[in-house]
Amino acid sequence: MKNNVLIVGGGMVGAAAAVELARQGCQVTVIENNPIDPIAILEGEQVDIRVSAINRFSEALLDKLGAMPLIRQSRNAPYHQLEAYEHGSEHLLFDREEVSTSHLGHLVENNIIQASLWTQFEENNIKVVTVKDAPVAIEQHISSIDLVYPEQRFSADLVIAADGGRSALRSLAGIGVTGWQYQQHCMGILIKLDGPQQVKTWQEFKPTGPIAFLPMQAPYANLIWYHHGSELKRLKALTNDGLKQEIIEHFFDLPGDFTVEQSAVFPLARQHANQYSKGRLVLVGDAAHTINPLAGQGVNLGFKDVAALGGCLQGFDDVGELARLHQYEKMRRKDNLLMMSMMDACYFGFSNEIKPLKSLRSLALKMANKAGPIKREVLKHAMGGSF
DSSP states (O other): OOOEEEEEOOSHHHHHHHHHHHHTTOEEEEEESSOOOHHHHHHOOOOOSOEEEEEHHHHHHHHHTTOHHHHHHSSOEEEOEEEEEETTSOEEEEEGGGGTOSOSEEEEEHHHHHHHHHTTTTTTTOEEEEOOSOOOEEEEOSSOEEEEOSSOEEEESEEEEOSOTTOHHHHHTTOOEEEEEEEEEEEEEEEEESSOOOOEEEEEEOTTOOEEEEEOSTTEEEEEEEEEHHHHHHHHTSOHHHHHHHHHHHOTTOOSOEEEEEEEEEEEEEEEESOSEETTEEEOGGGTEEOOOGGGOHHHHHHHHHHHHHHHHTTOSOTTOHHHHHHHHHHHHHHHHHHHHHHHHHHHHHSSOOHHHHHHHHHHHHHHHTOTHHHHHHHHHHTTSOO
16 A cells, blocks of 8 residues: 655655655655646746755756756756855865866756656656645644644645745644844845856855855856845845946956846744654755755755655655654754754854954965865765765
């Protein structure tokens, strides 16, 4: 008898989990309050302001799930170099040639990643149910779990919460989180460049917070701008031409002229679930951990969750068995915490003008750039440890 798996949330990570478990033989149902038309997205010209830097591990997973070939045929931008620096100080450059590979990763619009995964639903007999209401209860049983909505009830062997950082399922299950709101907010800006395809993504650290350049498929690129909420509110109120002038004054290394297409501001939070499962409910992606979005790396952690969960459940008669879910948490908690801490170390370590720390930062970047084998190992980790 097939295991019945219910996934709440059909975003990038939830959709990947759906395809992974369906390919293992599970009967999968995805509950989504905003279902998409994947073909319309893949064939459309609307550019998503939300972008992720897909590393080589994620690329391999998406290949396995049948989504990566579609991503390669859609808008995407392989990047060959990743640079981090403080203006007027040392530059730390990672290059594909240091690890003898064709590229370090891909910059892809989030909706294209999601749509490419959704195209695999029909082939894998994944059912999508649209539910606009929030769940009101979770009922745990020895061999099953019920998810209760105001007008519907669903029963499954396992429920996967992929419903984001404000997970309603996590709250209903009584799973707490640790974390904090960052003082700064983040603005994402979609620009259209007058120039050739770019292959280097970079982050510049400033006292007010980092800025970043994420080259999408030409002619588009995404700018990331950290600052205090009041300043970003001011910037958001400007016309596109007014915002362009502000960008010119702060982003010194843009490759040529550009136009501002759209922008969005969102608050930043770090949070980590105190446990990744409760009974037959398990958390993946942002429901389990939200990370500082510096360099667009967050979704890679979610895809690692999917791969680990799939590996833990592969071949077992009962996918909701507690030992399997505890093994998944053991595999993922330390790695997620390490990446969260590394992002915070960069964020807090560079977002100030303390002179002794500024000198130390310059020395650290200089040493890191000449570290040889250590630098290569860091680069391999950033690529997902598998390529």
